[in-house]
Amino acid sequence: METKDEATVNAPAAVPVSTPATKAASAKKPGSKAAKAQANHRDALAAAVAEIGGTDRPGQIEMADAIATSLETGRHLLVQAGTGTGKSLGYLAPALIRLARRPSERIVIATATLALQSQLANNDIPAALDAVEAVTGKRPSHAILKGRTNYACLLRVRDGVPDEQVALISATDVAATIKDAPSATAESAIGAEVLALREWAERQDTESGLADRDDAPTHTDRGWQQVSIPVRECLGVQRCPQGDRCFVERSREQARAADLVVTNHALLAINAMHGGTALPEHDAVIIDEAHELVSRVTGAASAELSPQMVERVGRRSLTFLEDELALELLESADLLRTALDGSPLERIESPDAPLIQACAAIRAVTRRAVSAMTTGEDKQDSDKRQAAAAVKEVFDIAERMAGLNALDVIWVSDRERFGREAHVAPLSVAGLMRSSVFDERTTVLTSATLKLGGDFTGVAGSVGLRAEERTDDSRPVPDVIEDADDAEEDRTDGPVPWRGLDVGSPFDYRKQGILYVATSMPPPGRDGLSEQAMAEIAELVWAAGGRTLGLFSSRRAAEAAAVHVRRQLPKMTILCQGDAQLSELTRRFTSEESASLFGTLSLWQGVDVPGATCQLVIIDRIPFPRPDEPLTVARQRAVAESGGNGFMTVAATHAALLLAQGSGRLIRRITDKGVVAVLDPRLVTARYGSFLKASMPDMWPTTNRETAIQALRRLVDTS
Numbered sequence: 001m002e003t004k005d006e007a008t009v010n011a012p013a014a015v016p017v018s019t020p021a022t023k024a025a026s027a028k029k030p031g032s033k034a035a036k037a038q039a040n041h042r043d044a045l046a047a048a049v050a051e052i053g054g055t056d057r058p059g060q061i062e063m064a065d066a067i068a069t070s071l072e073t074g075r076h077l078l079v080q081a082g083t084g085t086g087k088s089l090g091y092l093a094p095a096l097i098r099l100a101r102r103p104s105e106r107i108v109i110a111t112a113t114l115a116l117q118s119q120l121a122n123n124d125i126p127a128a129l130d131a132v133e134a135v136t137g138k139r140p141s142h143a144i145l146k147g148r149t150n151y152a153c154l155l156r157v158r159d160g161v162p163d164e165q166v167a168l169i170s171a172t173d174v175a176a177t178i179k180d181a182p183s184a185t186a187e188s189a190i191g192a193e194v195l196a197l198r199e200w201a202e203r204q205d206t207e208s209g210l211a212d213r214d215d216a217p218t219h220t221d222r223g224w225q226q227v228s229i230p231v232r233e234c235l236g237v238q239r240c241p242q243g244d245r246c247f248v249e250r251s252r253e254q255a256r257a258a259d260l261v262v263t264n265h266a267l268l269a270i271n272a273m274h275g276g277t278a279l280p281e282h283d284a285v286i287i288d289e290a291h292e293l294v295s296r297v298t299g300a301a302s303a304e305l306s307p308q309m310v311e312r313v314g315r316r317s318l319t320f321l322e323d324e325l326a327l328e329l330l331e332s333a334d335l336l337r338t339a340l341d342g343s344p345l346e347r348i349e350s351p352d353a354p355l356i357q358a359c360a361a362i363r364a365v366t367r368r369a370v371s372a373m374t375t376g377e378d379k380q381d382s383d384k385r386q387a388a389a390a391v392k393e394v395f396d397i398a399e400r401m402a403g404l405n406a407l408d409v410i411w412v413s414d415r416e417r418f419g420r421e422a423h424v425a426p427l428s429v430a431g432l433m434r435s436s437v438f439d440e441r442t443t444v445l446t447s448a449t450l451k452l453g454g455d456f457t458g459v460a461g462s463v464g465l466r467a468e469e470r471t472d473d474s475r476p477v478p479d480v481i482e483d484a485d486d487a488e489e490d491r492t493d494g495p496v497p498w499r500g501l502d503v504g505s506p507f508d509y510r511k512q513g514i515l516y517v518a519t520s521m522p523p524p525g526r527d528g529l530s531e532q533a534m535a536e537i538a539e540l541v542w543a544a545g546g547r548t549l550g551l552f553s554s555r556r557a558a559e560a561a562a563v564h565v566r567r568q569l570p571k572m573t574i575l576c577q578g579d580a581q582l583s584e585l586t587r588r589f590t591s592e593e594s595a596s597l598f599g600t601l602s603l604w605q606g607v608d609v610p611g612a613t614c615q616l617v618i619i620d621r622i623p624f625p626r627p628d629e630p631l632t633v634a635r636q637r638a639v640a641e642s643g644g645n646g647f648m649t650v651a652a653t654h655a656a657l658l659l660a661q662g663s664g665r666l667i668r669r670i671t672d673k674g675v676v677a678v679l680d681p682r683l684v685t686a687r688y689g690s691f692l693k694a695s696m697p698d699m700w701p702t703t704n705r706e707t708a709i710q711a712l713r714r715l716v717d718t719s
């Protein structure tokens with residue numbers, strides 16, 4: 001990896017690029033700083049788009065202009081860029097141009113998924129860097145930074161590997177032999193995976209690689225767990241015998257030397273929660289897939305505690321504790337199990353609740369266990385330190401639950417296979433995002449779905465930005481925001497000005513898509529899909545000739561619909577989530593034009609199937625969160641207690657986001673056409689229906705069933 005200084009040495013001369021966009025920019029006052037800044041990032045954008053064979057898109061240019069301004073002024077930006085805008089290059093061009101000019105700065109890009117990180121690293125960033133180098137003569141450096149468990153751990157790889165595993169044939173060959181053997185067991189297959197992963201990790205060390213999981217040989221989660229290490233069990237670079245060769249430290253060194261660092265939402269949240277220790281110092285952050293930010297940050301700030309977890313940690317600690325303390329630690333798992341079995345499946349708020357009392361007892365015994373395991377002459381023993389770290393994690397969770405903080409939500413859930421479990425999650429992440437992200441540096445949030453109900457207010461509020469702080473014009477940033485509630489705990493004292501911008505989409509949704517709402521359907525109930533809904537789904541799939549993505553509110557509904565449609569249309573291929581791995585199902589759906597795919601939440605976002613393969617999207621019901629889900633209930637109550645509308649702020653906003661994402665699966669290219677069919681009449685009949693529809697792509701609306709059927713038949717006839 002080149003260093004920041006090496007990135008600018010011996011750079012080629014700038015190559016001028018002339019496009020309609022750059023000609024418009026150059027028409028501004030010659031020599032002015034603003035004109036030069038705009039021309040350069042527009043030139044870079046045009047060159048990058050040309051390199052990937054794209055065309056000029058006004059929304060992409062407007063987005064790049066706004067981000068360049070935001071980075072210059074420090075005013076935060078929320079920019080909605082519809083599908084097809086080309087968001088990645090829209091933010092990479094201005095970001096990299098700024099870094100080319102200011103080598104002392106660093107910008108972080110945070111994505112929700114590893115898939116987008118990979119796309120950026122392999123496709124978009126190289127194209128953008130080539131373009132920036134062409135127009136400036138400089139090439140900023142970049143690095144990808146992931147969470148610790150995405151890298152192999154050499155201590156795990158090398159610790160305890162018996163000499164007899166060193167064979168005359170490679171571990172890859174051993175793995176293939178074992179997996180292909182008719183009598184191979186699951187255990188032997190896992191063993192073969194681990195052998196192959198260890199051999200690969202050793203090669204990565206020799207070649208100064210990063211041992212990134214994405215580059216590893218084929219493996220399962222169980223196999224990877226044998227060569228990676230949980231965050232809490234890491235000994236630290238100073239104490240670990242392999243610390244001088246640590247892959248995680250190597251990835252962080254590369255990030256510290258890079259101008260542009262690409263990471264994920266979870267690591268951004270961890271950086272905010274732990275005082276900026278997870279990411280290198282940076283001057284600005286661009287958050288892509290920002291519609292998922294609150295969910296990802298909530299996940300990173302949440303924890304679970306189960307009897308199985310306490311038992312596992314207790315057994316691991318047996319050899320390092322005196323018998324009496326070890327037995328007490330193991331018995332605390334039974335205490336937790338009894339408390340969970342006696343708890344309601346809802347939020348726990350009383351300090352006298354059995355769960356809170358059990359957590360207090362676990363806190364006490366784990367505190368003593370940690371103390372016993374981290375003192376003495378052998379405190380540097382790696383196995384002992386890792387076991388102590390696992391106990392410390394249980395202590396931290398138990399202490400948090402026993403504390404019953406008003407800003408936390410604690411509840412009990414019932415798992416299908418492993419029994420009950422306790423959860424703790426933050427009531428809100430707005431304060432964390434405001435104080436540790438927006439207050440610290442310039443921040444840009446972008447997504448295809450940031451305006452919910454036609455406005456940015458909902459998303460802005462969820463990350464700590466106030467409606468009265470919005471300043472979309474060119475007025476100076478105010479010193480004081482009027483009517484600010486300084487007593488509110490999730491707000492800082494100073495104003496945090498921000499701008500909202502919708503650059504639209506290159507798609508003509510009114511001509512390309514129809515939104516059909518089945519008002520003849522009965523409102524959905526708790527008993528699953530009605531017979532009328534089943535019949536409607538079968539007829540719509542028939543009319544579309546297959547080519548259907550079915551988005552359902554539950555696995556049971558998806559499976560029931562698949563069974564019914566297979567029975568009614570036996571010649572059609574109906575794939576259903578659970579039939580095989582989701583990646584395999586998606587591949588088949590993409591490659592078999594007349595196939596249909598039915599599934600649940602994981603299909604509502606991130607599935608990109610352009611063309612005739614997907615001409616019908618069916619949504620069985622408005623995707624409200626479960627009304628008894630404890631975190632949702634707690635958040636709605638908190639909004640209501642502060643004078644707001646809890647249902648609209650929490651439940652309706654959640655549904656609007658998923659409807660926007662789900663209906664957005666239909667039109668992925670300028671040539672795509674089709675129908676989104678919503679089998680829930682409340683989208684039209686309920687008072688909140690207009691709010692939800694305003695969040696969806698602006699397709700031509702109809703409640704006439706025959707209109708939708710005939711439109712689908714015409715698409716089949718012309719394809």
